[in-house]
Structure formats: structure tokens, C-alpha cells
Amino acid sequence: MNPWTNAARRLLLGEILGLRERLLQLRPFSLQMPMVSAARISQESQMAIDSHLACSKTELLRDLTRYQGWFEGEVGRMVCPSEAQRKLNFLRLKFQALLSELDIFADVVSQRSEHDFGVWVAGLDALAEDGLRVDNAPYVPPPLVTYLDRGQGAAIRRVRTRLPGGKHNPVAVIRVPRERMVGMGIGSSLIHEVGHQAIALLGVLPELENVLETMGRSRLPGSKVYEVWKRWLSEILADFWSVSKLGIASTLGLMSVLSLPMPLMFLAGKEDPHPFPWIRGHVSIAMGKVMFPDPQWDMLGKIWWGLYPPSGQSSAVKQRLLPLLQTVDTLAAVIAGHRPKSFGGKTLREALNPSERSPVKLRRWALLWKKGTKVPCTTSPTGWVAMLGQARWDGVLSVGEEAKILRGLLTCWATRGAHHGCNVRTVEKR
Incomplete structure (x- = not known):
């Protein structure tokens, strides 16, 4: 060698x-x-x-x-x-x-x-x-x-x-x-990502892709738009999960994330799995209306439209928006009414029990809490975020109050995880 x-x-x-x-x-x-x-x-x-x-x-x-x-x-x-x-x-x-x-x-x-x-x-x-x-x-x-x-x-x-x-x-x-890390936006972003995990565990995505593919193959006018919805379905389902858990807090948080300069609001990439920001906001509103019927969703839709009016967009953009707007409510109803095999016959709406996040109930809980009464959602972190978001929308809670309460709640939930017990009201009122 x-x-x-x-x-x-x-x-x-x-x-x-x-x-x-x-x-x-x-x-x-x-x-x-x-x-x-x-x-x-x-x-x-x-x-x-x-x-x-x-x-x-x-x-x-x-x-x-x-x-x-x-x-x-x-x-x-x-x-x-x-x-x-x-x-x-x-x-x-x-x-x-x-x-x-x-x-x-x-x-x-x-x-x-x-x-x-x-x-x-x-x-x-x-x-x-x-x-x-x-x-x-x-x-x-x-x-x-x-x-x-x-x-x-x-x-x-x-x-x-x-x-x-x-x-x-x-x-x-x-x-x-x-x-x-300030306000309802944290809950919206976090539960959206959790939704990706939940949808994967339930096997819902391929089932609904087949549904939309069938709708897209029909000969009805405008049916081709469902091919577009299918491309965005993964992100839409994650938004649906977030809305079902947090109510209007999810949509308000999403809008905060989506608020971009006007040219970017209508910019749609051919390979992007996310709906472009403007229509994504309307999809979240439509899903909120299906899950939690209340006049607040129509008001929020008008606000979103007013913040980013499409009237100044090109004719090509307007033509792209029209079939999406015409079918967004149908899409929301199809998702909420879907019966996953994993849920044994229940629709997604039934399985996720939207009554626990109804605006009426959340408003009642907020009123009880403001009076110092223990409310039913004190043991549920998503219930708290939903209630705080509803209170913010209704104008009974300021941004500063929400941020302070949320920090206290995060500390409480962490403490409860470490010591298996925590008084939520005591922690967040300090």
C-alpha cells in the first residue's frame, strides 16, 4: 500500500x-x-x-x-x-x-x-x-x-x-x-393550521375533491368554476375548520392577515393552492353564514367589499370574480353538508356542533363573564377565543382589553397543563 x-x-x-x-x-x-x-x-x-x-x-x-x-x-x-x-x-x-x-x-x-x-x-x-x-x-x-x-x-x-x-x-x-401574538389573529392562524391536520386525519379532502370534480364535469352553466374551487380546496377546508371552532373571530383574524395592497388582493397564481385574498375573505364569510346564521355576516361582507371594491379592476378580473361569487354560497353549503365516511353519516356541520359557537350563545357568555359569572366555555380555549372575538366584533371589548385577557388566558392554559388546574377568571383578571 x-x-x-x-x-x-x-x-x-x-x-x-x-x-x-x-x-x-x-x-x-x-x-x-x-x-x-x-x-x-x-x-x-x-x-x-x-x-x-x-x-x-x-x-x-x-x-x-x-x-x-x-x-x-x-x-x-x-x-x-x-x-x-x-x-x-x-x-x-x-x-x-x-x-x-x-x-x-x-x-x-x-x-x-x-x-x-x-x-x-x-x-x-x-x-x-x-x-x-x-x-x-x-x-x-x-x-x-x-x-x-x-x-x-x-x-x-x-x-x-x-x-x-x-x-x-x-x-x-x-x-x-x-x-x-396580539388579539384574535393568533387564534385564526393557529386553528387554520390545526385544521390542515384534522382534515388529513378525517380523510375529507379526497372525498370533497371527488364531489367538486363531479360538479365541475356537469353541463350546467358555470360548472367549470368548481375546478378552480377544487384547486383551492385544501386551504378552504382549513379555513372552514377555523371558522367552525372560532366563529367570527376566525374570519376577522383571517381578514387581518389578508389585508394587502389593492393589486395583490386580486392576484391569483395558477399553481397557488391558496385562494387569492379578496375571494378568500368572501369564502370565510360564506362558511360563517352556513355554520352560524346571523346578520353579522352580511354586514362583514359589505365591509370587506367596501375595503377592497372590485369596481376599479380590469374587465378580465371582473369576469374571473363573477362565477366565483355566484357559487361561493353553494361551495360553503356543500362543505358543511358533506358526510365524511369517518363520521358515520354525520355532516361536518353536525359533527362540529356549531351551536356551541353560535353568535347568540357567545354574546350571552360574554355578558355573563362581564358580570363576573363563570361561563360554560371557561374550560375550552377555543371557546374563549371565539367569545373574545365575538365581543370585539360587537364593540364590547377593546383591542387592549382583548390582548391583556388573551395573555392571561395563555398563561392559564400553560399552567393548567403543568399543574392540571387553573382558575381562568383569577388569572386573566390580575
Whole structure:
């Protein structure tokens, strides 16, 4: 064996041992929790994350040990260094994928040590878990964790989707924009992302895609518009879930996110799964009318129209809007009236029990709460957000009051998760 080959093998062996050493330094998050107990992620989430990372670490250590045995064995000594380097590169890529997965969960865990924000994010965990909860649900809710990040849009990495290393995600990870941490917008964005997870668990998307595809193939005038609705269906269903859980608070929060300069409100990308902002606001209003009939939705529709009047748009844009506006109420009714196989004959409207979020009931709860009386939704985070949003719309609650109450509620929900008990009124009235 010539000198350069010996030197190359020593270099490769050093890489092998260095990779092993770095891998052994990876510790479970349970040994790296620098936050107060109320800010921690749930035990179920922590165990799922630690178990996933430990499994990936063990698998990579096994591959590395097998590679080192091959490299130092009779066969490995005979191959050229370039072949040994190629095999090692594959292991290094697996290690980088493991680090990428670690970073995904580290964003969630490390943020919990931030003063105030760590506890509030734990409260968002509780809100997300409640948003996924449905009476007699045909699924076991997966663990959910949230974290804050820059930017305007929220996003979810759903459970059982593929991670960088190829394995399935053990927990749903929801990214929430920091700028949404004031008022009802936080609930709207968060429960929209939860809706993506719920719709996937229920298997509703392919069922309704088939329904819209059938409607689009009919020979009725304007039926082609349902092909457009089908392309946007995933985002529309997530909005539907948010509206069903939060009532008008969801639509108001969505409008806050969608409020952009006029040219962007009507800009529709051919490959974008999101409805363009102007029509998306009207879709949310239409779904609210179907789920919670009340004159407030017509008023909100007039406001949205007045804020962004389409009269100044080109004739091509107006022609695109017309069939969408003509069918938006039908679309909302089709979604609310759909009977998923997973719900055993119940419609989505029946299964999600909209009576608990009716404007009349929310107004009554708000009145009781203002008088200092315990209200039925005190144990439900989504119920509280729905009530606060309704109170904001009705003008009985200011933005400052809502933000203060919401911060107290997030702290309460985090505390309740840590200690299994909390007086909501005591916390938020401090």
C-alpha cells in the first residue's frame, strides 16, 4: 500500500471516529429543558420527539459501526480510498438529515426558555390541542407543539409526514408568526393550521375533491368554476375548520392577515393552492353564514367589499370574480353538508356542533363573564377565543382589553397543563 493511500485511510478513519463522537454528543431534549414547568411541551410530545431522535441516532450508530468494521476489515483494506469516501459520504448525509430534524424540534424547545413568551407558547399548545378535539372523533389526536417565527404566514408540519431523514414526523409542529401574538389573529392562524391536520386525519379532502370534480364535469352553466374551487380546496377546508371552532373571530383574524395592497388582493397564481385574498375573505364569510346564521355576516361582507371594491379592476378580473361569487354560497353549503365516511353519516356541520359557537350563545357568555359569572366555555380555549372575538366584533371589548385577557388566558392554559388546574377568571383578571 503506497504512502498516499495510507494517509487517505488515516484521514478517513479520523472522519469516522469524529462522526461517531459528534453523534454520541446528541442528547435527548429531556436533558436540555431550560424553562419553567409551565412552558414545557407536553410529556406526550417530549416522549415522541425523544424516542424518534433516539431511534434515528441508534440506527445511524449501527450503520457507522458496520461501516467501520468493513473499512478496517479485509475487504475494506483492499478497496480504493475513493470508494470508501463515497460510502462515508452517504453516512454523513444521514447525519446531516438527523441534525436537520434536531433543529426542527430545537426551535420548539429552546424558545420555551424565553421570558413570558415561553409560557405563552405553551398556552398556544393547549389552544391547538383543543382546536383538534372533536366529540366522538374517529381519530386519536396526535401530539401538537407550536413555536414562534418571523414572517406573516403560519405553517404546519403535519404528523406522519416525511422528515429530512425520511422517517415520519412523530408530532405536529406548528409555526406561528410573532406578529400575530396580539388579539384574535393568533387564534385564526393557529386553528387554520390545526385544521390542515384534522382534515388529513378525517380523510375529507379526497372525498370533497371527488364531489367538486363531479360538479365541475356537469353541463350546467358555470360548472367549470368548481375546478378552480377544487384547486383551492385544501386551504378552504382549513379555513372552514377555523371558522367552525372560532366563529367570527376566525374570519376577522383571517381578514387581518389578508389585508394587502389593492393589486395583490386580486392576484391569483395558477399553481397557488391558496385562494387569492379578496375571494378568500368572501369564502370565510360564506362558511360563517352556513355554520352560524346571523346578520353579522352580511354586514362583514359589505365591509370587506367596501375595503377592497372590485369596481376599479380590469374587465378580465371582473369576469374571473363573477362565477366565483355566484357559487361561493353553494361551495360553503356543500362543505358543511358533506358526510365524511369517518363520521358515520354525520355532516361536518353536525359533527362540529356549531351551536356551541353560535353568535347568540357567545354574546350571552360574554355578558355573563362581564358580570363576573363563570361561563360554560371557561374550560375550552377555543371557546374563549371565539367569545373574545365575538365581543370585539360587537364593540364590547377593546383591542387592549382583548390582548391583556388573551395573555392571561395563555398563561392559564400553560399552567393548567403543568399543574392540571387553573382558575381562568383569577388569572386573566390580575
